[in-house]
Amino acid sequence: MVLDSAILTLDERPPRQRSASARYSLTHLRALEAEAIFIMREAAAEFERPVLLFSGGKDSAVLLRLAEKAFRPGKFPFPIMHIDTGHNFPEAIAFRDRRITELGERLIVRYVQESIDRGRVAQPKTPGASRNRLQTTTLLDAIAEFKFNAALGGARRDEEKARAKERVFSFRDEFGQWDPKRQRPELWGLYNARIHPGEHVRVFPISNWTELDVWEYVAQERLDLPSIYYAHRRPVFRREGMLLAVGEYMQPLDGEVAFEEQVRYRTVGDMTCTAAVRSSARTIDEIIAEVAASRISERGATRADDRFSSAAMEDRKREGYF
Amino acid sequence: MADRLATVASKADLLRFSTAGSVDDGKSTLIGRLLYETKSIFEDQLEAIEHASRLQGADYVNLALLTDGLRAEREQGITIDVAYRYFSTPTRTFILADTPGHVQYTRNMVTGASTSDLAVILVDASRGITEQSRRHVFIASLLGIPHFVICVNKMDLVDYSDQVFAQIRSDFLPFLSRLDVPDLTFIPISALHGDNVVDRSVNMPWYRGSPLLQHLEHVPVAADRSLVDARLPVQWVIRPHRNEHRDYRGYAGRVTGGVLRPGDEVVALPGGFTTRIKSVDTFDGPIDEAFPPMSVTLTLEDEIDISRGDMICSTRNRPIVSQDLEAVVCWLSTSPLTPGKWYAVKHAARNTRAVVKDLCYRIDVNSLDHESAVESLGLNEIGRVTLRAAAPLAYDPYHRNRTTGSFILIDESTNETVGAGILLEPRD
C-alpha cells in the first residue's frame, strides 16, 4: 500500500487569513524583541521596586536597548545596578559609564570589596581566585538595602542546562534562593508577580534568545560594546585549556607561560574567570560568522567556574546567583 | 516605515512547538537528534554526554542525555519539568518546549502547550496508540494548538512496515475527529537511526510526505493569528513629564489580535470610551500599522482615562465584557480547587479576584468522559467551572484568541500559580 501523503486537514482556515499571513509576519529577531519588551513592561508594572542588573557585557547592552524600546520617550521605571567584583576589565567600566551618560538614567554600584571589608564574605585564599561566587552576597545585600523586589537580568536559557528550565519570572525566597523543584508554572504570557515581603523575583527578558540572536541584535541595532568583544592582541596564559588574560589580578602560576595572542571575549565577567578565545574577528559580521560556525558553547569556552561539574551552575543558582 | 518591522517571508521567522510522549517513546532521543543534526550541539556538550554515556556503560552516544537538565531528573533519568531548547535552520528559528508525558506531569504539558504553535506527539510503533497518546492530543487540542504532528517512532522495530503505520493512523483517527485538531500530519520515523527526522528514510520508500524537520520548517504559522479582532491590553502608560514631550500620553502594550492603524476607531474596555488612534509609536519611530505579536505604544485623539489592565479594541468586533466567566480549568496545585473559594486572577494585563461559583464536571483526560457531581479538582485534573470576577473582564473565547481568552488563578495566601483557565462562550 502506498500512502499518498500523510497529511489531512479536518478544518480549512479561511483563505483570507492565509494570503495576509506573509505580510503580517515578523522575523524571529523582531518576535524575540517584542516578547522581551512585553516582559520588561510587565515587570515594571507589576513590581513597586524593580532594578535592572548590569554586568558590563553584551547582554547588558541588549537589555538597555530593550528598555529604551519599552519605555521611551519616558524615563526607565527602574535604576540600573552594577555589582562590581573589583576584577573588572577597564573596557567594561568605560562602556558602562559611556552608556549611562548617554541614557541619562540612574546607576547604582555596589562593591564585592566592601562585602569583604565588612566581613560579609571571605576573600578566597588561592591566588587569582574568582570573585564570581562572592557577588551573590553583595547582590542580595543590595537587594535588601534598596528593598528591590524584582531584578531584571540578561540570563538566557541556552546558556546552560539548568537554566533551560528556569522561568521568565523566577521566584526567589527570602534568602534569595531558587528552588528548581518548586517553580511556579508559567503559562501563556501570564507572569505571576505576587510575592511576600522580603521575597523577590528575577526577571529574564531575553530568556528565549541564543548567543547568536544576541549578536544579530547587536548588529541590527548597531549597539556599542566594550572593545574587548572584538579581536585584539594581549598577553595571555593557558589554564585548564582556557586562555586567561594576564593582568593585575591574574598572573601565570608556576609552569604556566604567558604569551601574546590575538583574542576576543565571548562574555565579559570577572577577569579572573572569564577566558578569551583565539579569534581574528574585528567586526560584528565577522563575529556572527564565527559564532554561527562555532563548535564550543559560550560557557564551555569561557567560564572557568562552570567546569567543576555539570551541576555547578545549578548549585550556584540555588544560592541566589544571577 | 512599517517595512522596517514587517519583513518578507524569505527571512527566518519563529516557530514555537512542544513535544510530548510517554516515558520511553523516544522523545529525548528525537530531540537530541534534532539538535545534533541542526548542529545545535556544541563540541564540549557532546564531549560531556559522550563521557556520561560511557559512565552509564552505554556503547553509543546517548543523545537523550543532552536534554536532561536538573539534578533530580538526572538521578531519576526522566524529564520532570518543561525545558526549552533552541535551534535554527536557514528558514526558521525554533523554540521547543520539551514536556514530560506522564499523567502526573499534566500540568507541565499544559504549560508547554500554552505557548506552542505546533505539537509533536510521539507514539511507539511497537506499542501503538496508548491512553497516554490520547491524553497528549487532548491536552494539546484543549490548549488550542493549531498544528499537530504525530510521529510514529521506532519504525525500525516493526521492520519499517507501512501496514503498522497505516493501522496506527486509522486507530487514532476516530479519537482525533472528536477533538478540535485543525491540521494533522502523521510521520513514520526512527529517532534512533534518524529515518525521516531530517533526511528522507531509505527504509520507508512508501512514505511520500516530508521528513519531520522539513515539515516543521514549512508549516505556515503566521496565518493562525487573528488579524480581524484588534486587541491591545494596556500594560503601561508612558507619561514622560519632560519638556519636549510635555503632553505625551502613550499606551504601551502588545498587539494580541488584529491590525491597528492611525485613524482607526477604537474603544477602551471595560470603560467604553470611544476615540481614534492618533499614532502607533515605537522607539524606532511611528509606524503605519501594528499586528501580533508586536509591542508598540498607541497615542489617542482624545484624552480619556485609560490605565493598566484596560483593553484597547476595535469598535466593530468587541470582546465580551463580563464578570461572569465560563471556563475550563487545568489544576496545577496539590491543594484542590473547591467551589466557594476565592482566587487572585491574572487575565491579559489585569489583576483581579474571582470566586468559584460552580464546578460543573471533571473531564477524564483519557476517555474524555464528563464526571459530574464532583466536589473538587485535584492536581493535574481538568474541569469545567463557572467563576464570578470582582471586576468585569474584557475577553474573547479562547478558540478566537489565545491571549485574551486565557487566565491564571493564584492562591492568595501562598501566591502559587494554581490554575490555568481557558475562557468559553458565555451562557445565555
Ligand SMILES: Nc1nc2c(ncn2[C@@H]2O[C@H](COP(=O)(O)OP(=O)(O)O)[C@@H](O)[C@H]2O)c(=O)[nH]1
Ligand atoms: N529501536 C529504537 N529504539 C529507540 C528509538 N528511539 C528511542 N529508542 C530507545 O528507546 C529508549 C527510550 O528512549 P528515550 O529517548 O530515552 O525516551 P523518552 O523517555 O521518551 O525520552 C532508549 O533506549 C532509546 O534508545 C527508535 O527509533 N528505535
